[in-house]
Amino acid sequence: MRFEDWEPFYTEILDYFSFDRAGDEEAARILDTLLDRDDCAALAALCAGRTVTVCGNAPTLPAEIGRIEGTVFAADAAADLLYARGIRPDAVFTDLDGATDAFEEMNREGTVLVVHAHGDNIPLLRLRVPRYAGPIVGTTQARPFGRIHNFGGFSDGDRAAFAAHALGASRVVLVGFDLDDPDVDPVKRGKLRWARRLLALLGHEI
């Protein structure tokens, strides 16, 4: 999605959650200074002409693992669950609030880390990003620049789906998405509501 098409949604999201655009922009600049590489070409190669399965971190994920096919994208902590079951994701989309030390191990083994900068994760960016030795791609929800990308989407799971579509996946399968999960806090409920609206733009009616 072009930033001009994404920006009206982004503006509405900022308003909905009372997030600060200047904070997001500062985080993106900091991530840019922390990165000395951009492995977007490797991420694109995982998508182009291929089926991509995006794994969300709903409690329903373990029961749906059998539906995974093609390239595997994990949304944040879903990566740990998959890895523990013998599936190393091809890419992990994370704003680092769900990141564990296992992400470093997966990254060393070749998993692309797609690290998202926003106004509320600057300390996590400074702590974690320098430790990642493998392939890495930086993203922002504000205006992209240099090696900092914006494929569209907001929370880790829907950003993964937007990236798969933007980078030419022939089909995108979603597993582990329970957008009506009653056992989440109010902020998460808001994020899942936005996920439903944004995923519908890609043709995923869930």
Ligand SMILES: Nc1ncnc2c1ncn2[C@@H]1O[C@H](COP(=O)(O)OP(=O)(O)OP(=O)(O)O)[C@@H](O)[C@H]1O
């Ligand atoms: N019922 C659910 N509970 C949690 N995540 C879900 C659910 N259904 C879908 N997801 C997707 O899985 C992603 C990863 O979930 P996780 O619990 O690791 O969240 P998170 O890292 O706190 O998410 P975020 O940082 O995007 O708020 C979410 O961003 C969301 O897109």
Ligand SMILES: Nc1nc2c(c(=O)[nH]1)N=C(CO)CN2
């Ligand atoms: N400023 C800000 N942006 C976000 C946040 C958040 O908590 N704060 N959480 C997100 C979920 O991945 C995505 N974007």
Ligand SMILES: [Mg+2]
């Ligand atoms: Mg997260």
